[in-house]
Amino acid sequence: MELRRALELRRALERRLTTANRRRHDGRIRLTGRHWTALTGFAVTAVLVAGGLGLPSGPSVRVDPSRVAAARQHLAALAVVAERPPHEQAYQRSAFGPAWSDDAGVADSGNACDTRNDILRRDLTVTDSVAIATCATAVAAGRLRSPYTGREIVFTRGRESAAVQIDHVVPLAYAWDMGARDWPAPQRLAFANDPANLLAVDGPSNQAKSDLEPGRWMPELEGFRCQYAIAFVTVAAGYRLPVDSRSHRVLAAALGRC
Template sequence: MGFMGDWPLRWWLVLCGFVLSAVMVAVGSVAHHVGSGADPELAGPARIALSALSRVSVLAQRPSRDDYRREMFGTAWSDGVGVTGGGNGCDTRNDVLARDLADTRRAAVASCPRAVVAGEFRSPYTGEFLVFRRDRRAGAVQIDHIVPLAYAWDMGAFAWPPTTRLNFANDPANLVAVDAASNLTKSDQEPGRWMPSNKGFHCRYAIQFVTMVVAYRLLLDRPSQEALRKALQRC
């Protein structure tokens, strides 16, 4: 079993596959070598992501903007979006909890008729086993944006229309349930400055990061491009 369970991995591969398949058609055959990793299911997506990475527009460093505000990406965890899971009657946070947690119990809450009120999982960022209880330290499990919203803002999202920013903030391909400590430590840092302490998750993390950068046509800073390249080459 993977760090988030077999079903979430299959779901994630299908989700990212749509973008990665389009990338493969656009860039043609892959010439880069990708090492054989522990999970053969990730080898194909890693090769495609590595090829796509070499074609992403890169800046020497992340711009130092001071106009980012969380509200620029709309209401947090809105169900009124045009990405997978939008309009299903449950807010985005509950959608991700339902996807990533195992042995869940459900109950109706204001934002979701079948919300996860209890469950368990291993944080992919650390490998730590966590038990989630909505009525007890619910904040110990948080939903992280793989590509941080502030980073996306700096790298192009400042020019997007509000609808695109709302979709980006709620796109399940950019979201993962993690332990609170890792989420707080990461903050809005990009791969050039932060990667998960669990090296076994670096491959998936890099694939997801590149997938979102390509799908939303974001820029990358040079240190992050190098960090992602190294992670993908180890897949």
């Protein structure tokens, strides 16, 4: 069942390549076909890990060497700054638009379901759905094996729903500090809701990571660090974000162990 979900996800992402390329003219999507090819493999691996088919601990899940090579090329092409600039205390999440907007001009936008539920449905093994104001098929219950820890979580909508949270692989505050402050508002909205930059994970990992860059935080599950590095590098390249030198070294090391 999980393998079928992964293959379906791969086909869906591949169909989005042409969509992403068509939308480049308005500045809201910057991912090229090469970026999406790398992220297709990342998303499939994330589903396999979340569904329990990947290794919950130990060595990395095997990654297509062509994706690793592409990510290394992206990393080599990224602008590198000595360190992350001091974070602006005046920064607010609202700078990236309404949370989980279905009108962000990215993959799955306009499907009458908010971004959070799009990602929950993509990454969880869903056992029940419910209609809510922002999504007719919102996830009501399911299971997730967090790619950051390898531990399984039972998700139930309601008081315990924070057990599963949606992480921005490239944190919004980090993107802001590295140049997103100068982007037009539609581009920031797209970045915050781009499925390529989103992953369902366990709540404690998401809270521990906060807005930290790879130089200061990487997933606890060492077997997922290669995939995490691929996603981070590909998104940063797609949105033309620089990376701090410490993170550059950490990402290079992670890709070197793929």
